[in-house]
Amino acid sequence: MSTSQFLGTHQATLDTEGRIQLPTALRDEINFRQADFGLMASLDGDGSLCLRPRADWERWCRELLGAREILRQQDRRTLLTIASHSGPVKCDKQGRIRVADALLTLVGLDRSKPDRRDAVLTGAFREIRLWSAEGWEQFSDSARKSLAADLDELMGGDSAGPAPDPES
Numbered sequence: 085m086s087t088s089q090f091l092g093t094h095q096a097t098l099d100t101e102g103r104i105q106l107p108t109a110l111r112d113e114i115n116f117r118q119a120d121f122g123l124m125a126s127l128d129g130d131g132s133l134c135l136r137p138r139a140d141w142e143r144w145c146r147e148l149l150g151a152r153e154i155l156r157q158q159d160r161r162t163l164l165t166i167a168s169h170s171g172p173v174k175c176d177k178q179g180r181i182r183v184a185d186a187l188l189t190l191v192g193l194d195r196s197k198p199d200r201r202d203a204v205l206t207g208a209f210r211e212i213r214l215w216s217a218e219g220w221e222q223f224s225d226s227a228r229k230s231l232a233a234d235l236d237e238l239m240g241g242d243s244a245g246p247a248p249d250p251e252s
Contacts, residue, residue: 089113090207095217098193098201103180110205110212111179125183125214127169127190130223132206132213133183135173140210183214192216 094107114123114137122138136144154160169190174182185195193216194200202217215223227234 089209090212091209092207093220094205096203096205098188098195098203100195101182102185102188102195103176103182104203104205104214106175106179106181107205108179110207123173123175123181123212125171125173125187126166127187128213130213131191131219132215132223133187133191134208135181135183135212135214136210192219 090110090113092107092109094110096104096107098104123135124138124141125133125135126141128134148163148166152159154163169187171184171187176182188194191214192200193203193214200216204215204217204220206213206215206220
């Protein structure tokens with residue numbers, strides 16, 4: 085399992101060859117020059133592409149496939165959607181990534197259109213998210229408005245964090 089912590093919001097531009105320069109802050113967290121290094125991209129329900137180191141991707145797939153017996157049509161549809169909208173990400177020695185055009189189009193990016201090349205890379209702890217600038221703005225605006233309630237629910241009703249130890 086990866087010990088990387090991908091953090092921050094980073095503006096990026098898709099070049100005419102479909103490459104995006106990984107910001108130093110994200111690049112430093114991954115050993116992209118390692119011979120067996122690889123990233124996988126998959127469409128996520130929030131409108132982004134989720135980029136995971138290959139080892140994390142493989143673990144996530146095992147968890148996904150082992151989550152339940154795949155009998156319901158909804159489960160099969162979900163798995164098919166993820167599998168058909170996923171693929172490897174090419175990385176070069178300069179720290180640029182190349183995601184398939186078909187995947188970029190799903191999130192509103194297009195290397196052939198100058199007005200659709202502005203991208204945002206966001207750290208999401210164990211993964212990196214790739215957004216169109218417009219997609220990130222919409223998601224971020226909505227997410228910030230509900231952050232307090234969402235955090236409270238995530239923390240089990242206590243967004244203030246764990247209670248102090250009375251013996252300290």
